[in-house]
Amino acid sequence: MSENRQEEQDSQGSESLLTVVIAAAVNLVIAVAKVAAGLLSGSAAMLSEAAHSFADTATELLLVLAVRRGARPADDSHPFGHGKSAFFWALMAAGATLVVGAGFSITHGVQTILYGEELADLTVSYVVLAVAVVLETVSFLRALRQIRGEARRWRVSPRDYVAITSDTAVKAVLFEDAAALAGIVIAAGGLFGYQLTGSPLWDGAASVLIGLLLLGIALYLIRANASLLIGQAAPPMLRDAIRAELDSRPEVVETVELLTMMLGPSDILVAAKVDFGHEYTGDRLEEAADRVERAITGRWPEVSHVFLDPTPGRAARRRAAEADGGAP
Incomplete structure (x- = not known):
């Protein structure tokens, strides 16, 4: 915290x-x-x-x-x-x-x-x-x-x-x-x-x-x-703002899925499946995820926990399918 x-x-x-x-x-x-x-x-x-x-x-x-x-x-x-x-x-x-x-x-x-x-x-x-x-x-x-x-x-x-x-x-x-x-x-x-x-x-x-x-x-x-x-999500305006922040980051290609939950008054959990750029692997991926997390908690102090799951987005899946010779 x-x-x-x-x-x-x-x-x-x-x-x-x-x-x-x-x-x-x-x-x-x-x-x-x-x-x-x-x-x-x-x-x-x-x-x-x-x-x-x-x-x-x-x-x-x-x-x-x-x-x-x-x-x-x-x-x-x-x-x-x-x-x-x-x-x-x-x-x-x-x-x-x-x-x-x-x-x-x-x-x-x-x-x-x-x-x-x-x-x-x-x-x-x-x-x-x-x-x-x-x-x-x-x-x-x-x-x-x-x-x-x-x-x-x-x-x-x-x-x-x-x-x-x-x-x-x-x-x-x-x-x-x-x-x-x-x-x-x-x-x-x-x-x-x-x-x-x-x-x-x-x-x-x-x-x-x-x-x-x-x-x-x-x-x-x-x-x-x-x-x-029972686990209400953060307000829609905040969810939209967090998604916009994720999508605007240079490290992020696409926000595949965004989940939020109110843990308490002024206490929000954020979990997101994020498609990071293909150049981010290994230590660089960890550093990129840390920068994105700090950007979110810095802008919204109410966000107490951020979980980022590197997940291929539509473009990444299409490239993988093309590389395998299959349909996109």
Whole structure:
């Protein structure tokens, strides 16, 4: 592992960890306040929002574990490092959101619609929601700032970066904070609807909507992490750039096959079958392969392992067939 790559991984890991810790602290404070407001008012939407915040807190604690476990160095038992453990714990975090947040909110909302009761004074609930908006915005902007910085480095839009990034911790914080802000708006709408009509239907419906919002976020994150865990390739734009780099090298005649895999956040494996020029044999072939490898890792520090397999390309196979007197 190069020194530059190690420094970059440490820097990104530290920034991601700070983003997750800030989000966890914010959600814990908000969760306690929402529980108090929900119990005082009897609002299902407020209690669902409390479950939402507690689920986010549990999720972010698991994401802290994901960042720390994923950053452990390679060893004899795990020669490619522990990066995939970050995907595993991020998958568990998404599962916590699904079970704790979505499950409770939908169930409690349905019960409120069927057996709803009158609510008490909602002043405290509105105050708590207002404070929650401020705190959740702070956490959301922190995650958004990190994503914008990484997007500039990759020369893509923040939206495209979120779609392709393997930094599941930051992606989860961004989506969960966005869902939290949306949930606050929904909860406030449910309370206001109850005040206007006196019907608990509004409060229960808001709780169900919050649950469905969490369900969608959880399923998206589960799918993304599962794909990374079972060996997702690097983003198409990166694969195309690596292939272009290989084909541009003077040592290379043709890139016969290129395979990539995400080993962890900011940790990529590259394996390629490469047709080197016919003049590269023996020691010269080893030196050429080493130059190509250094060119790739120098341009993309995220690439931790490069395996090059000298393989005849179409032109080489055609020459060999012609030399044997066979059809090309």
